[in-house]
Amino acid sequence: MKKKQDILDHLKPELTNTPNNDYFEALASKIALEHPISIKKNRLFPKIIGMSLAAAAVLIIAIVLFKDFSQPTTKPKLDKELFADINDEEISAYFDAHIDEFSLEDISYEISDEDLGYKNSTIQLDLYFSDISQEEIIAYIKQEHLDLDEFEDELLIF
Amino acid sequence: MKSEEELWIKQVISGGPDAEHAFKAISVRYGPKLYSQIFRIIQNEAITKDVLQNVFIKVWSNLSSFKQESNLYTWMYRIARNESLTILASETRRSHVSIETSVVQIISGHKELDALTADEIYDYLKEAIETLPEKQAIVFELKYFENQKYSDISKLTGTSEGSLKASYHIAKQKITAFLKTKLNH
Numbered sequence: 001m002k003k004k005q006d007i008l009d010h011l012k013p014e015l016t017n018t019p020n021n022d023y024f025e026a027l028a029s030k031i032a033l034e035h036p037i038s039i040k041k042n043r044l045f046p047k048i049i050g051m052s053l054a055a056a057a058v059l060i061i062a063i064v065l066f067k068d069f070s071q072p073t074t075k076p077k078l079d080k081e082l083f084a085d086i087n088d089e090e091i092s093a094y095f096d097a098h099i100d101e102f103s104l105e106d107i108s109y110e111i112s113d114e115d116l117g118y119k120n121s122t123i124q125l126d127l128y129f130s131d132i133s134q135e136e137i138i139a140y141i142k143q144e145h146l147d148l149d150e151f152e153d154e155l156l157i158f
Numbered sequence: 159m160k161s162e163e164e165l166w167i168k169q170v171i172s173g174g175p176d177a178e179h180a181f182k183a184i185s186v187r188y189g190p191k192l193y194s195q196i197f198r199i200i201q202n203e204a205i206t207k208d209v210l211q212n213v214f215i216k217v218w219s220n221l222s223s224f225k226q227e228s229n230l231y232t233w234m235y236r237i238a239r240n241e242s243l244t245i246l247a248s249e250t251r252r253s254h255v256s257i258e259t260s261v262v263q264i265i266s267g268h269k270e271l272d273a274l275t276a277d278e279i280y281d282y283l284k285e286a287i288e289t290l291p292e293k294q295a296i297v298f299e300l301k302y303f304e305n306q307k308y309s310d311i312s313k314l315t316g317t318s319e320g321s322l323k324a325s326y327h328i329a330k331q332k333i334t335a336f337l338k339t340k341l342n343h
Contacts, residue, residue, distance in 0.1 A: 006330070006334055007268065007270075007271065007334055007337045007338065007341075008302070008330060008333065008334060008337075009265075010264060010265045010266075010267060010268040010271050011262045011263070011264060011265065011271075011279065011283070012262060012263045012264075012265055013261065013262050013302060013303040013304075014259065014260060014261055014262060014263060015303075015304070016193065016194040016197045016198065016261075016303075018189075018190040018193045018194055018197075019190075019193065021186045021189075023189075024182075024185040024186045024189035024190070025182045025185065025186055027185060027189070027210070027211060027214060028178070028181045028182040028184070028185035028186075028214065028218075029178060029182065031181070031211070031214050031215055031218050032177065032178040032181055032218065035215060035218055035219060
């Protein structure tokens with residue numbers, strides 16, 4: 001019995017006439033010439049250069065920022081010898097006359113808690129919350145779901 | 159073959175003095191197969207050469223991004239297939255493609271096939287191949303059109319012969335079903 005043939009068996013593929021190897025070699029050379037290797041190298045170098053520049057930029061920014069933030073927050077102590085011939089009354093008078101020129105930070109640095117009569121910061125806190133217990137404060141913070149980080153600046157005032 | 163390919167890829171990517179030599183080797187090994195593959199889609203020698211050049215430029219320029227998850231030939235086959243279909247679509251829109259050679263001949267004796275021209279049935283066949291998954295399309299093209307041995311296709315694609323035979327069998331079934339549907343309408 002003759003086997004029933006598939007549709008594909010009724011089609012005869014024609015082999016394609018492909019060019020010889022010289023054609024493909026020449027084509028490869030032409031492409032290599034027209035798209036020089038330096039371009040391909042540059043594909044790597046821009047990455048390296050780019051990354052280096054980015055790293056350098058980050059470093060510079062970091063240095064600048066670090067420098068800004070690392071400015072000594074501690075002011076040099078007043079040189080007693082420098083002010084040896086100026087008495088306390090004169091200094092005090094100068095401060096009174098130029099008080100607006102000094103920042104809170106300057107003043108707070110130069111004046112200690114002891115100078116202000118506070119033995120420690122708890123005493124100062126007690127000035128404000130003397131009639132509220134610590135438990136009540138904590139309970140309030142929990143009840144209101146307050147995030148203390150958000151009040152960092154305010155809390156530092158105390 | 160794989161290690162040789164890997165060496166060529168490295169040489170091309172490194173861009174050293176061996177890059178062109180390695181690219182030539184790649185071109186000579188896979189160029190004829192890609193040319194045949196492209197020609198079967200385009201059916202025009204001049205445009206086939208243009209498409210092949212585009213394919214080679216893409217291979218040369220993008221080899222560094224080739225992940226090597228598939229074999230080099232499979233990657234190049236994909237580029238050639240996409241490039242061919244893109245160019246064919248644009249050239250057809252401009253009516254520039256003149257079919258120079260039929261890719262298949264009809265062997266008389268099949269009632270439905272005898273009512274069609276070779277080019278008409280080949281258009282259906284091309285359409286059917288485009289519906290196949292890549293692996294099945296590759297094995298079908300290499301086996302059916304080029305009569306390649308499974309052992310050679312296996313080296314080319316990095317797929318076992320058993321898997322290739324199964325893929326070819328499934329591809330033939332799908333294509334036959336597709337052609338039957340077309341011929342009955």
